[in-house]
Amino acid sequence: MRVVSVLPSATESLCLIKGGDKFLVGRSHEDDYPSNITHLPILTASKTKFTTSADVDKQVSAALGEYDSLYSIDVELLKSLRPDIILTQDVCAVCAIDLKTVNRVALEMSPSPIVLTLNPSNLDDVFKDILIIGEAVNLFKEAEISVNLLKQRVTVAVEKANFYLKSNPRKNILFLEWTDPVFPAGHWTAQLIYMAGGKHIWDKLYDTKVSNTVGGGPSVRLTDLQMEECDPNITIIAPCGLDMAQNEKETDFIKTNKPWFKRIELNSKIVLVDGNQMYNRPGPRLVDALEFMVGYFWGEPSFIPKDFPFKILKD
Secondary structure, eight states: OOEEESOHHHHHHHHHSTTGGGGEEEBOTTOOOSGGGTTSOBOEEESSOOSOHHHHHHHHHHHHHTTOOSEEEOHHHHHHHOOSEEEEEOSOTTTSOOHHHHHHHHHHSSSOOEEEEEOOOSHHHHHHHHHHHHHHTTOHHHHHHHHHHHHHHHHHHHHHHHHHHTTSOOEEEEEEEEETTEEEOOHHHHHHHHHTTEEETTGGGSSSOOOSSOOOOSOOOBOHHHHTTOOOSEEEEOOTTOOHHHHHHHHHHHHHHOHHHHHHHHHOEEEEEOHHHHTSSOSTTHHHHHHHHHHHHTTOGGGSOTTOOEEEEEO
8 A cells, every 4th residue: 555645634644544654655845754755755745835814815815816726746756656545635725736637647657556535624624634535545443543552642622621611611722823914713723712711703704513522614804993803812823834933923923913813912911822833733632732722721731742843832
């Protein structure tokens, strides 16, 4: 079995399964976890270059407006790897190479590999995807064991949050997936906030009612005027695709240049998180992200996973 993954969350899910990492023969340029797969050939590249949040938004909007992919793929290298399976997604054109491009390349190959498309919208979907990957590589039982262990941790985290909710109201949470322009949490992140005992203040923008089992819809752009209405207890800044150093730089910009940030600073705790690693990838580390929220929301630092990448800006 030979597997190529052009989706970091799928790579992490495959490698979580005992024995799954041995099947991986190629990866995307964003695949950096776990560390034992970073020697593998890189098949994709980004057509955009990070400068500032506002400039990247313009680059993305221009490319999508022309129906252009934000990523390129090394077709000849992919063919030379002779994969049986390609792991990809179709949930977000901004986060990874588009499904149309992957399907086109797969059809050019002989034999044509299976294109396994993963499109989770909530945590339960993530667990199902791990099982789907496990079945595809003939490691279903091993995948079940991994999923059951994750579910046990989720149960403990939710029970702890529910304990605090017996005598406390839900925390009002502002979670920023992008800072300029502002995009709030959607999909599984809105669900994690609820599971941890919070309520995202922009849940009202989604068609679905977020709960312990239902995620929010896609993230939507907010105006500066809308942000002036925000009055959260806790603000989490975790921009999609950015590491902690980039996050700090972009947060410094909005802190200096956006009047709405001064309002938030008055009454809200503010914490920066490596969103690229912990929230943007719908894979097994979302359970770590949930545990972080429970520990941070309710003042139990011992519940936060060791080495979880965050920095408190205002407590």
